């Protein structure tokens with residue numbers, strides 16, 4: 001059965017449609033460097049902790065990196081930055097490889113189709129998206145998958161907009177990036193990325209308030225919503241300011257990009273996904289900013305995966321929408337390769353949404 005893989009700056013997520021319903025396997029895209037000795041290695045092996053070794057050091061990977069960072073009071077590091085493999089971390093590629101292997105597992109059959117999300121070309125920086133995309137694609141191919149890449153924004157369209165014939169605007173606001181794709185019948189008209197997301201908001205608020213970034217991230221994820229009038233100088237107020245700045249910037253870039261094309265005379269629904277859209281009141285705030293932007297296309301409305309509970313791994317959580325979109329693209333591809341056998345799977349997946 002086909003799979004979808006979302007390789008993100010903060011999370012690596014695999015979507016799989018094993019016995020009918022979609023399930024997700026997730027790891028944090030992070031590592032923690034530790035000194036290696038026989039006892040530590042024995043302990044890690046016994047508890048099936050993901051790690052890589054290099055000389056006298058080992059790197060604990062994924063979710064476990066966070067557990068160990070609390071115990072040993074050490075800083076987490078990340079193999080990706082601003083949506084792509086980090087040029088600052090020499091061991092990024094072997095680390096991402098091991099995490100991808102863990103969430104994907106081996107293919108269940110020869111040439112199993114896999115779609116991997118990759119960032120679109122950035123509008124505002126010189127990031128090397130091509131190198132990142134080719135590397136991630138090669139890692140998945142090495143595992144034996146028949147691998148294809150898909151723009152992250154288009155995967156949101158696949159995940160959320162089947163009832164609009166895959167015509168609309170898919171926006172993913174993650175940790176390192178924001179990705180946007182305007183698609184007409186599943187074909188991109190405009191696709192771009194912006195090297196800003198949740199990390200950028202956290203960094204800006206940290207500088208503005210003088211509070212550690214980790215603390216800002218935690219407040220943002222657990223104790224922040226749009227709407228209330230916050231006291232001047234508090235973290236929540238600063239979060240609202242930078243969220244607003246990011247959204248305004250994204251919508252301005254969308255307007256600019258659309259004005260360079262001749263979009264068809266159709267109605268476009270907007271779908272928003274990615275962890276940064278989980279904030280309470282986000283959709284209303286986004287709706288307001290969208291209505292203030294004069295886009296050269298007709299917008300029919302906004303669709304957003306509703307975030308229910310952090311522990312549910314719910315298919316409707318916007319954090320999982322990208323992996324889900326990749327899975328739907330993979331099922332569609334698999335059906336086109338073996339039309340009779342699998343066409344029903346795709347229809348079923350869309351119907352279950």
Ligand SMILES: Nc1ncnc2c1ncn2[C@@H]1O[C@H](COP(=O)(O)OP(=O)(O)OP(=O)(O)O)[C@@H](O)[C@H]1O
Nearest residue numbers: 008009010011174175176177198274275276278279
């Ligand atoms: N409840 C929440 N409220 C606000 N932000 C949240 C919440 N939960 C997670 N986030 C933020 O979502 C971001 C992670 O989202 P996501 O997993 O979609 O990113 P990613 O795919 O790993 O990154 P990218 O696509 O940019 O490479 C982080 O910035 C995180 O702080």
Ligand SMILES: [Mg+2]
Nearest residue numbers: 008172174322
């Ligand atoms: Mg992402």
